[in-house]
Amino acid sequence: MATTTATLTLSSADLTGDALSLSTTATLTKAGTVTGLSQTTGVARKTTSSTAQYTLFDGDAYGNGSHKVYIKNTSTVATEYATIEINSEQMGKLYAGDWAFFPWEANADTNDIKVTPSVSTALTVEYALFYE
Amino acid sequence: MATLSVSLNIESINVLSANLSLSVSKDMDIDSGSLARAKVKGTAADTNDLLVYKANEKNDRAYLYIKNLDAELENYIYLRNETEGNVPSGKIGGGEFAFIPLAPDKDYEVIATKVDTLIEYGIFGNDNSAVTGKG
Numbered sequence: 001m002a003t004t005t006a007t008l009t010l011s012s013a014d015l016t017g018d019a020l021s022l023s024t025t026a027t028l029t030k031a032g033t034v035t036g037l038s039q040t041t042g043v044a045r046k047t048t049s050s051t052a053q054y055t056l057f058d059g060d061a062y063g064n065g066s067h068k069v070y071i072k073n074t075s076t077v078a079t080e081y082a083t084i085e086i087n088s089e090q091m092g093k094l095y096a097g098d099w100a101f102f103p104w105e106a107n108a109d110t111n112d113i114k115v116t117p118s119v120s121t122a123l124t125v126e127y128a129l130f131y132e
Numbered sequence: 133m134a135t136l137s138v139s140l141n142i143e144s145i146n147v148l149s150a151n152l153s154l155s156v157s158k159d160m161d162i163d164s165g166s167l168a169r170a171k172v173k174g175t176a177a178d179t180n181d182l183l184v185y186k187a188n189e190k191n192d193r194a195y196l197y198i199k200n201l202d203a204e205l206e207n208y209i210y211l212r213n214e215t216e217g218n219v220p221s222g223k224i225g226g227g228e229f230a231f232i233p234l235a236p237d238k239d240y241e242v243i244a245t246k247v248d249t250l251i252e253y254g255i256f257g258n259d260n261s262a263v264t265g266k267g
Contacts, residue, residue: 004144004152008231010197010254015134015165022167024199026228032206040147043154066225070142072156084233087219092233095193097158101140102230105223128154130147 002036004028004130006068006101030132031066031105037130045074047124048117053085057104057129059111065132067106069113072099072126082125083116093118094125104129136160136256138195138231160195165256169201172209172244172251177218181241182251185234186265187215190257194234198242198253202226207246214239 005027012020028037048054057069073082073094081093084100087110094100104113117123139157174180185196200209204226211222211230215238222230234240234255242251 002144002147004142004147006229007141007143008197008229009139009141010136012134012136012165015136015162015256020136020165020167022197024229029205029225031225034205036147038147040152042148043152066223066228070140070154086221087217089213089216089219089221090235090238091213091221092235093193094233098233099140099156099158100230100232101142102222102232103224103228105220107223111219128142 002038004036008101028068028130037068037132039131041129043126043128045124045126047122049120049122051117051120053114053116055112056115056127057113059106060109062106062131064105064107067104067129067131069104070099070101070128073097074124074126080123081118082123085114087111133161133163136162136165160256162256162258164259165254167252167254169250169252171248172242173247174243175245175247177212177243181243183239183241184253185240185255186263187237187239188260189263190236191260192236192258194236194255194257196234196240196253196255197231198224198251199229200224200226201250201252207249209242209244209249209251212241214241
């Protein structure tokens with residue numbers, strides 16, 4: 001059984017009068033069990049040169065579960081973003097240097113994760129999927 | 133303006149043949165944000181949902197940290213883009229968390245599989261003073 005952990009840290013000395021310092025760790029497990037996620041795409045990158053939407057992860061390929069997704073927009077141009085959709089609903093926009101980490105159920109064939117680059121010049125998204 | 137530093141580390145010694153150690157971070161220039169804890173009452177969409185982000189409460193961009201504090205992994209919470217439909221965009225088990233950008237012009241709500249599931253969440257970004265009664 002594989003053991004993979006994710007640690008998120010949030011900190012700020014000046015956002016509030018009481019300094020913010022939060023660190024939380026989770027072991028990435030399969031749905032409803034303590035068994036670790038055993039499969040992964042590894043850390044990979046995809047570069048596009050079009051504003052056409054593409055499917056990063058196909059729900060039909062992974063099936064129902066408690067997969068974990070990491071996506072980062074590696075651009076260094078502040079105005080460049082990648083719009084992330086799940087189930088054809090917008091999750092949000094990853095601007096240059098932004099990243100996201102979230103569980104993904106993939107409970108239906110249509111439960112795809114799709115990415116739409118904001119620019120037709122090169123834009124690279126880094127990603128990793130840990131799945132059941 | 134304030135700075136929020138956010139980092140993520142993913143590590144494993146055995147999910148691949150080689151060690152995995154992924155580390156990313158970002159310093160965000162924002163002017164507002166907070167952490168909160170709340171109980172999720174609703175177990176079905178559109179009935180007692182917990183509003184965690186009200187549309188347009190932040191300008192341009194907004195970021196959500198959310199953690200399910202329930203001790204049981206199978207007691208899930210579901211994050212929904214309420215403005216666009218009832219399909220969950222995130223299913224978070226007990227002890228699990230997410231950090232995601234939000235579409236700043238949409239409402240986001242949470243329901244759970246168990247009444248009164250305790251969650252911790254934070255919204256960060258640049259405040260829009262025109263929006264009141266925020267999540």
